[in-house]
Amino acid sequence: MSAPVAIVRSVAQLRAQVGGWRDAKLSVALVPTMGALHDGHLSLVRRGLELADRCVASVFVNPTQFGPNEDFARYPRQEEKDAAALSSAGCHVLFAPTVPEMYPDGFATTVSVSGVSDGMCGAVRPGHFAGVATVVTKLLLQCLPDVALFGEKDYQQLAVIRRFARDLDIPVRIEGVPTLREDDGLAMSSRNAYMTPEQRAIAPWLIRALTGVADGLRAGAKASDLCPMAASGLLKAGFDSVDYIEVRDAASLAPAELLDRPLRILAAARLGNTRLIDNIGVEP
Numbered sequence: 001m002s003a004p005v006a007i008v009r010s011v012a013q014l015r016a017q018v019g020g021w022r023d024a025k026l027s028v029a030l031v032p033t034m035g036a037l038h039d040g041h042l043s044l045v046r047r048g049l050e051l052a053d054r055c056v057a058s059v060f061v062n063p064t065q066f067g068p069n070e071d072f073a074r075y076p077r078q079e080e081k082d083a084a085a086l087s088s089a090g091c092h093v094l095f096a097p098t099v100p101e102m103y104p105d106g107f108a109t110t111v112s113v114s115g116v117s118d119g120m121c122g123a124v125r126p127g128h129f130a131g132v133a134t135v136v137t138k139l140l141l142q143c144l145p146d147v148a149l150f151g152e153k154d155y156q157q158l159a160v161i162r163r164f165a166r167d168l169d170i171p172v173r174i175e176g177v178p179t180l181r182e183d184d185g186l187a188m189s190s191r192n193a194y195m196t197p198e199q200r201a202i203a204p205w206l207i208r209a210l211t212g213v214a215d216g217l218r219a220g221a222k223a224s225d226l227c228p229m230a231a232s233g234l235l236k237a238g239f240d241s242v243d244y245i246e247v248r249d250a251a252s253l254a255p256a257e258l259l260d261r262p263l264r265i266l267a268a269a270r271l272g273n274t275r276l277i278d279n280i281g282v283e284p
Contacts, residue, residue, distance in 0.1 A: 005057075005086045005094045011142045014095050018056070018143055026053040030145035030172075032136055035059040036076035036190035037085045040180040044149040045089040047177050051147050057086050058095040058139055060102060065131030071273070076190055095143070102138060111137045113167075116159040116253045120266055121277065124243045129160050136161055140172050147173040151180075153187045155264055155279045159253050179278070181207070187278045199271040205237040206278050209245065210265045214282040217259040223247035224257060234269050243268035243275070250281055259284045 008014050018028055029048030033041050041057075048055040059082055066072035079096060086094055111133040122129050140148060150158050162174045180188045185207040186200075195203060209230040216226040223246070231242040248255060250262040259282060266279040 002087050002090050005083050005091050007083060007094045007096055009096055009098065010101060011097070014056070014093070014142055017093055018145075021054050027147075028052055028143065028145040029055045030139065030143045030148040031055065031057040031091075032139050032148065032150070033057060033059055033082075034061045034075065034190070035082050036078055036193070037082045038180075038188045038190065040151055040153070040188035042085060042089040043180050044151060044177050045086065045091045047175065048147065048149050049090055051149075051175065052145070054092045055090070056093045056095055056143055056145065057091050058097075058143075060095075060097055060135070060139075062102075062131060062135040063099060064103070064134060065128050067125055067127065070125070071191075071194075076193060095139075102135065110134050111164055111168075113160045113164050116156065116163050119255075120244050120246055120248075121156050121268060124268065129157070132157055133160055133164050137164060137168070137170070140165065140170050145172055147175050149175045149177055152176045153179040153189065153278065155266060156253065187276075189276065191274055191276070194274040195271060199238075199274065202238040202271060203276060205234055205239070206267060206269055206276055207280070209234050210267055210278060210280045213245065213247065213265045214280060217247065217263065217265075217282055220258075222257050223255075230267075234267075239269045239271055241270045243270070245269075 008017060021028055029052035031044045031048055045055055045057055061075050063072055083094055110130050112130045113133050117129040150161060152158060158176050165172060165174050184204040186204045213226045213230050227245045230245045234242050245267040248264050250264045256263050263282050264279050268275060268277045
């Protein structure tokens with residue numbers, strides 16, 4: 001049976017713990033999360049423990065990445081369950097700071113990343129990636145791990161994090177971990193719990209739409225023809241709206257039309273009050 005995860009709530013406590021590991025010549029992995037953990041999150045912890053001797057997972061529902069009409073207030077918070085899940089996965093420390101600990105009085109700094117944050121979720125959720133970049137910058141500097149792990153489900157977010165870590169010379173390896181999926185293909189997400197049974201039955205059409213675009217690209221079709229058809233198919237399947245379906249260069253996230261290099265197909269769509277995102281890669 002795994003030892004219970006240690007819970008720390010201050011930056012000073014976190015640094016003391018990591019400093020002790022450093023003195024013992026142990027390497028450290030960090031898994032930043034907003035809690036409501038599922039097997040996808042735990043796969044990041046398990047991968048972190050393959051790459052490092054010790055693992056820290058943070059649980060912090062970050063207010064600066066939510067828009068005024070988004071779900072900050074109702075985002076699930078379940079620290080006791082999260083701690084038990086992290087313990088079962090072998091995580092060593094849960095860093096669970098308060099909002100004042102992360103954003104003390106007078107906090108006035110924002111990390112903003114251009115280019116990879118443009119379009120898609122960056123257009124639909126103004127300010128979102130600045131909130132993500134700011135809080136993840138803080139977490140990386142608070143912990144200074146050897147490696148930090150992020151799920152590929154949030155692929156644009158992963159690109160933003162890789163960009164600012166490189167640009168700001170933060171000495172941390174950023175590791176993307178493949179998306180974990182339910183048996184019917186739906187990407188695991190904390191927000192899946194919001195859906196009604198009827199909506200949950202419709203949700204797997206999102207990965208089917210992405211797969212259809214990938215098949216079309218492999219057959220030589222253009223993204224500008226495939227993506228509108230995929231969006232229309234989602235609406236017919238029962239989605240309430242489609243924020244975007246786009247084909248982008250897998251590395252730069254520049255728009256792409258034909259399968260002449262590694263690409264990423266990304267989508268966001270809504271079922272009632274639940275916003276689902278997903279993406280898949282496709283190779284020439």
